[in-house]
Amino acid sequence: MTKDKGSQRGRHWPTVVDLFSGSGAVTTALKRSRFRVVAAVDNDPIACATYRLNHRSVRMFQHDIRKVDPAIIRKSCLKGEDLDVLVVCAPCQPFSSQNRKRGTDLRSTLILQAGRFAKTLRPRIIFFENVPGLAARDELLDQLKEELGEDYILGDPERIDAADFGVPQRRIRCIMLATLRATPPKLPDPITPKGARIDVRQTIGHLRSLKAGEVDLKDRLHAARKHQDIALKRLAAVPKNGGSRSSLPPELALACHTGLGTGKFSDVYGRMRWDDVAPTLTTGCTDITRGRFAHPDDDRAITAREAALLQTFPPDYKFTGNGSEIQVQIGNAVPVKLVEALTPTFRRVLAEITR
Numbered sequence: 001m002t003k004d005k006g007s008q009r010g011r012h013w014p015t016v017v018d019l020f021s022g023s024g025a026v027t028t029a030l031k032r033s034r035f036r037v038v039a040a041v042d043n044d045p046i047a048c049a050t051y052r053l054n055h056r057s058v059r060m061f062q063h064d065i066r067k068v069d070p071a072i073i074r075k076s077c078l079k080g081e082d083l084d085v086l087v088v089c090a091p092c093q094p095f096s097s098q099n100r101k102r103g104t105d106l107r108s109t110l111i112l113q114a115g116r117f118a119k120t121l122r123p124r125i126i127f128f129e130n131v132p133g134l135a136a137r138d139e140l141l142d143q144l145k146e147e148l149g150e151d152y153i154l155g156d157p158e159r160i161d162a163a164d165f166g167v168p169q170r171r172i173r174c175i176m177l178a179t180l181r182a183t184p185p186k187l188p189d190p191i192t193p194k195g196a197r198i199d200v201r202q203t204i205g206h207l208r209s210l211k212a213g214e215v216d217l218k219d220r221l222h223a224a225r226k227h228q229d230i231a232l233k234r235l236a237a238v239p240k241n242g243g244s245r246s247s248l249p250p251e252l253a254l255a256c257h258t259g260l261g262t263g264k265f266s267d268v269y270g271r272m273r274w275d276d277v278a279p280t281l282t283t284g285c286t287d288i289t290r291g292r293f294a295h296p297d298d299d300r301a302i303t304a305r306e307a308a309l310l311q312t313f314p315p316d317y318k319f320t321g322n323g324s325e326i327q328v329q330i331g332n333a334v335p336v337k338l339v340e341a342l343t344p345t346f347r348r349v350l351a352e353i354t355r
């Protein structure tokens, strides 16, 4: 359980409203950096249950964001005062290169809700996090500028790799900052550039080795999926520490993937490498048929706890839902350490912007 009390009481701590709060990764990072999260909005009941479990004192608005009235947040959570930081981590699927319907995905316009909240809450900084595909949506970004109004300057989308910011995972994202009547800042320089990365071993190497289907009774989230016999045979044939399905003998090769050795599915059944960062964790991050999500040594997929640690959630973070619901929440999260690395920049900007 992350500590809640001080962060919610500290008067001098900058205030935050977390839109599209999911299971609470961004909130966790901001609370750890001494920001005071006063309200969160998300419409997914499972993610909201997880959020409440870990952040009991934040007022949760479990609704479609389009139905939430920011004036209520202003009145009841900010006592009528202006806000410091508005977080907008809108769904990324509409901008993802893997979404074949992305041109017509109605969720793409949810990011524009930032304008409606900014007009009422008057934040000094607005923090947007999304996938790099957002940067190519010129029309939408123009619309966003219009929705934010003349008081806000929207910075250019910046492409960053979370691995550069203390996250043991390659995760290329797009960050944008908008600021109230001020020039948006540049993002900080990498704190863990190539050569100084945090790797998989440092992050999950201390956890108990498990067989497929086995549960660590000391931590119910460290529970290995069961695999069918054929999957176990394949896993046993994939070399330890970074091996790929290309090493499978013909009798174990996957019929549907034959001939696709270097292509789209080459990571399926692949193992992570101890001395490297993990691949991007997706909403299928504990499923070996959806990416390079096998453990470096054990013949199994990584557990939800391992996935949560690779997303830099605190080691005691609690999740609600079944296995697939938990992997979706973890895959959707913004890495905690990435946001923590940005908070000195937020503080500097807050100090510079007077209302």
Ligand SMILES: C[S@@+](CC[C@H](N)C(=O)[O-])C[C@H]1O[C@@H](n2cnc3c(N)ncnc32)[C@H](O)[C@@H]1O
Pocket: 019, 020, 021, 022, 023, 024, 025, 026, 027, 041, 042, 043, 044, 047, 063, 064, 065, 066, 089, 090, 091, 092, 107, 110, 332, 333, 334
């Ligand atoms: C990228 S995830 C956010 C991750 C989150 N910020 C974190 O730190 O873990 C996007 C979130 O948007 C939520 N969402 C999608 N459509 C929504 C809507 N119409 N209203 C409110 N929330 C919505 C999803 O439930 C999901 O939790």
